[in-house]
Amino acid sequence: MAVFKLPDLGEGLTEAEIVAWHVAVGDTVTVDQTVVEVETAKASVEVPVPFAGRVATLHGAAGDTLAVGTALITVEEGAFVEPGVVTPAPSESAEGSGNVLIGYGTGTAQARRVRRPRGSARPRHDTVHAAPKSAQDRIRVVSPLVRRLAKESGVDIRTLTGSGTGGLISRADVERAAAEPVAVPAAQPGEYRIPLRGIRKTVADKLTRSRREIPEATVWVDVDATPLLELRAALNADPSAPKVGLLALLSRFALAGLRRFPELNSRIEGDEIVVPSAVQLGFAAQTDRGLVVPVIPDAHALTVEELSAALAERTERARTGKLAPAELTGGTFTINNYGVFGVDGSAAIINHPEVAILGIGRIIDRPWIVDGQVVPRKITELTLAFDHRACDGGTAGGFLRFVADCVESPLRLLRNV
Numbered sequence: 001m002a003v004f005k006l007p008d009l010g011e012g013l014t015e016a017e018i019v020a021w022h023v024a025v026g027d028t029v030t031v032d033q034t035v036v037e038v039e040t041a042k043a044s045v046e047v048p049v050p051f052a053g054r055v056a057t058l059h060g061a062a063g064d065t066l067a068v069g070t071a072l073i074t075v076e077e078g079a080f081v082e083p084g085v086v087t088p089a090p091s092e093s094a095e096g097s098g099n100v101l102i103g104y105g106t107g108t109a110q111a112r113r114v115r116r117p118r119g120s121a122r123p124r125h126d127t128v129h130a131a132p133k134s135a136q137d138r139i140r141v142v143s144p145l146v147r148r149l150a151k152e153s154g155v156d157i158r159t160l161t162g163s164g165t166g167g168l169i170s171r172a173d174v175e176r177a178a179a180e181p182v183a184v185p186a187a188q189p190g191e192y193r194i195p196l197r198g199i200r201k202t203v204a205d206k207l208t209r210s211r212r213e214i215p216e217a218t219v220w221v222d223v224d225a226t227p228l229l230e231l232r233a234a235l236n237a238d239p240s241a242p243k244v245g246l247l248a249l250l251s252r253f254a255l256a257g258l259r260r261f262p263e264l265n266s267r268i269e270g271d272e273i274v275v276p277s278a279v280q281l282g283f284a285a286q287t288d289r290g291l292v293v294p295v296i297p298d299a300h301a302l303t304v305e306e307l308s309a310a311l312a313e314r315t316e317r318a319r320t321g322k323l324a325p326a327e328l329t330g331g332t333f334t335i336n337n338y339g340v341f342g343v344d345g346s347a348a349i350i351n352h353p354e355v356a357i358l359g360i361g362r363i364i365d366r367p368w369i370v371d372g373q374v375v376p377r378k379i380t381e382l383t384l385a386f387d388h389r390a391c392d393g394g395t396a397g398g399f400l401r402f403v404a405d406c407v408e409s410p411l412r413l414l415r416n417v
Contacts (some may be wrong), residue, residue: 001072001075001076001077002051002053002074002075002076002115003071003073003074003095003331004050004071004072004074004075005069005070005071005072005075006038006047006066006067006068006069006070006071006072007068008068008069009038009040009047009068009325011059011241012070013040013069013325014042015040015065015066015067015068016038016039016045016062016065016066016068017039017063017064017065017066017197018037018060018062018063018065019036019037019038019039019044019062019065019217020038020039020062020147021034021035021036021058021061021062022034022035022036022037022350023035023055023059024055024058025055025056025058026055027052027054027055028053028055029049029051029052029053029054030052031049031050031052032048032049032050033048033049033085034046034047034048035047035048035055035073036072036073037103038066038252039321039327041325043321043322043324043325043328044212044321044322045324045325047310049075050073050086050094050351051075051076051077052077053076053077054076055069055073055074055076055286055398056076057073057074058073059071059072059073059074060072060215060351061146063151065197067193069263082301085374087396090167091331094113101281104193104329110268119274126175128279141201146169146170146171146174146211147274148174149171149288150174151175151195154178154192154194155174155177155178155224156163157169160173160174160177161173167234169304171251171288175299183301189192195414199289199290199292200290203290203291206351206352207349207352208279208401209350209352210350210351210352211347212405213352214350214355214387214389215343215387215388215389216350216354216385216387216388217338217351217385217386217388217393217395217396218383218384218386219349219382219383219384219386219393219396219400220345220381220382220384220400221381221382221401221404222275222368222379222380222381223365223379223380223381223382223398223407224368224377224378224379224397224407225242225313225377225379225380225408226372226377226378227407227408227409227410228246228249228250228378228407228408228410229246229363229378231249231314231410232245232246232249234243235304236276239240239364242305242308242309243308244304244305244308245308245311246337247283247308247311247335247337247360248304248305248307248308249304249410250335250337250358250360250383250403250407251273251281251283251311251335252304252307252333253402253403253406253407253412253413254281254333254358254403255279255281255300256402256406256413257402257403257406258279258300258333258399258400260398260402261391261395261398261399261400261402262275263275263278263390263391263395264333264355264358264386264390264391264396264399265332265333266332266355266390267332267353267354267355268353268355268387270391273389273390276321276332278297278298278300278301278332279298279299279300279332279333280295280297280298280299280330280331280333281294281296281299281300281331281333281334281335282293282294282295282296282331282332282334282354283311283314283330283332283334283335283336283337284334284335284336284338284349285314285315285318285319287302287318287319288391289321292318292323292328292369293328293331293334294314294315294317294318294323294327295315295328295329295330296310296311296327296350297330310322313414314327320361325362327410331351331354332354333357333358333362334350334351334354334355334356334357334358335357335358335359335405335409336358336359336360336362337359337360338359338360339360339361339380340362341359341361342362343359343362344361344362344364344381345381346383347383347385348363348385349385350385350386350387354389355386355389355390355391356384356385356387356390357384357397358382358383358384358403359381359384359385360380360381360382360383360401361383362380363378363379363380363383364378364379365377365378365379365382368378380407382400382403382404382407383400384400
């Protein structure tokens, strides 16, 4: 018997929740076959098995949370292997189950691949005797994101009738069920509970640590974004050119500001301020799984078009849960466009261990004085929360004023490129 333990999925994660098994006890599996989908605090990950043989035990059910290093699946190696096919004897069960990530294979995959005599027929892996799913199981198959939404909303998927093809349960089905009144004990009318775990727990822990450890201060300024909107319209006037978004332009301004005020692109380690040479730009993205902060590596070296493409690509993958854990860590500065929620400003919490976060509010029509006249303009509020250990108000104010000046006069940036 070979026991495959839940591997370290990277970035110091200590546990993962089983979303769905792709095999059942008695199924035959091959080396590097995906057997389970798990959800960590950062992303959904498909996990392959490093052994070939028959599934003997599944150590957990969908919804269970397992610690890294505990048994995940037990495989009876060599079971149901065709005549003439030799499988090497297993090494100690705990070995060969280290950093296993989909797309990377396993450390012992080559040693465990079956060999066949020359001239013999190739083994047929399409004849694996998997346990068939019942009609009800097929009807209730849903995506991991829909399962997560159901858990967070307190909806039991087993009670739903899917509106999709073949009875498939969709996000709309879950949201409709979540909006219906829920029966609760008379002693606690209107109360329901959402487990604080997975990505929500990770965010909660990180934000709590930020508030506990960082002496945070905030500065803000109202700016005339009319020239910024005009610039975006001009850049996007050519239908054949890549589109440039507002967040990409604001990110470019912030990156230029960090070049002038590098203390804001740093972290505190003991009694030292560590200032890296590159900017790993994080940006807040709201998803069905909660708030995540994808990171664009070496953002300072990208053009505004490249930034816009990177932001769009990572936002889409964040919403579908396809970002790898490594793509959600390592940021050195974060930008947060909370204006998409229709709010003017926010004292954002710094993304520990960073020392600053730039926030952007909604852009609205407001009266503004231009050349002594009150005229309607497109106004937004920029907010900078910063760690007062890393810099003083002069540095924070200087950075924010620089970004604001770029918004009000984008050509100013050309002098600093």
